[in-house]
Amino acid sequence: APAADHGWMGAITQNVRDLEEQHPDIDLQVAEGTNDVNLQISQVETFINDGVDAIVLLPFDGAAMTPVALKAMEAGIVVVNVDREFEDPNAARVTVLGDNYGMGVSAGQYMCEQLGDNPDAVIAEIAGIDSLPLTQDRSQGFEDALAECDLEVSNRVAADFTVEGGEEAAANLLQAAPKIDGLWNHDDDQGVGVLAAIENAGRDEFIMVGGAGSANAMREIESGDSVLKATVIYPSTQGADGVKLARLVVQGKSMADTVEVEVPRLVQLFAPVVTADNVDDYIGSAFES
Template identity: 75%
Template sequence: MSVKRTSRARAFVMAGASLAVAGLLAGCTAGDSGSSVTENQNSAEENAASGDTVVIGFSGPAADHGWLGAINSAAQAAADSYDDVELRVAEGTNDANLQISQVETFVNEGVDAIVLLPTDGAALTEAAIQAMEAGIPVINVDREFSDPAAARATILGDNYGMGVSAGSYICERLEGQDDAVVAEIAGIDSLPLTQDRSRGFADALADCGLEVSNRVAADFTIQGGEAVTSQLLSAAPQIDAIWNHDDDQGVGVLAAIEAAGRDEFFMVGGAGSANAMRAIESGDSVLEATVIYPSTQAADGIALARLIAQGKTMSDLYTPSVPNRIVLDAPVVTADNVDQYIEFAFES
């Protein structure tokens, strides 16, 4: 089954692509031959070659969640893959003040770059700005700072796109059912990422004439997912589709569904955990799809930090510097394509 983006999302992507092509054409026709476009481009071989040792400080939240654990292990694995990277990992914490002190320590140590997944983007913004002002490039991962000056590069999962992908999939599955009951099990409502996911979901549903009939919010934990799902199922005697924002809390969501003996609906998950993909693969669960939220973001941050610190460019781009903002894709995983994604999945 193909999964279509909303018309709004398609228009945005096509507009961006048109601008990019126009810009490239303009660059090639402005000079005599356009051959200078490739002069500052590093090859993949040049980027892979060992260079000056880069000391990178990495700080992220406590790994109290399968996705966060995967983020941390992938960051370390990425650093280990380079013989010219020394990674200094601060203890994971959910205390913004402690994380601020970790950033300050990295600055005092004079690291070459900092990769930071903030426990709270707004709270860590000033500390990141101070690092940038000290000449240390900061790579912001996942939870965005409140000021673009706080980061040299930002790499993000597509939270709005997750919602669009989930909503588009549900629209296709419920095509023609204008009275369908759609439920949503969100994460932490106070986080911008949750708000973006819900906004994308609502926009996608609106494009096919549907809306969220029942909504609850959990806290990205198994216990929270189970508790709010029990409340949801009690309040809604009939449901046609559910989108659960997070596969870690989805373990609790599925437990509550099983305890209630409900199976009249199908469910879409979020993030891309291994247990979710195994359930999808089995065909024996109400969970029939999940939307990827890459757990490789910090690993990508390590790679970008190395390139930036060594003054290299991205080998597959012609622009002579590393982009300052990268948003990753949010594809839908179903039984038809799960074999393409399961090796990259994380354990809840």
């Protein structure tokens, strides 16, 4: 996995480690998280040389990791691709994804519910890392859902999933946009910085929606006295789900409660909206930013 430089990524790895106790039949070897593509490639090559049964990989960059994943598959190793997709579907036996496009749609639909009767509503967006396809998918979903109620994004900036990046991007956005009605921030980890910038600027004229579903964000929503009124879940269980699916494939089993003999090729997780009305259902499994 990439480096745990934000809470969601830390939770990904912790949820994987927690499986060892549940499944004594898994010999779990976790490579140190890194944002260095070359190091991640060499970690996978080490696993290939060790002759492991399965590799569960959350790539820092899906395209860059595709050749080494193909090499693992050709060596007869079950590869499970998590979150950031490979370029070639043959590079993985199973792919576990969050619903990035669906996150954007959920955020946009919520905005439409809240602001759709105001044709002049100013909608702002703080994205994550703009070069990642997952960020582009989130923005596309948001744009498409807003179009359904004739709204569009007026101001958009990109951050980098970190608290510092979120604070800087939000400060720039707030300076550029003297009035905002709705703000979607793609990521609750960078949202800690976004909320700090909003507080520093003394702004509270808009509603804000988060993304990923951190416990911090949910506590803000619960409090009722924050601009943050909702967040859109992006499950931090994906890595653990990947390990569980890898285990089933290696053991020749299928998923419980499905009739299919084999594990599916693609599992996509849902992106529900969390508000004050349903926060109690989600806060227990949320990650800390």
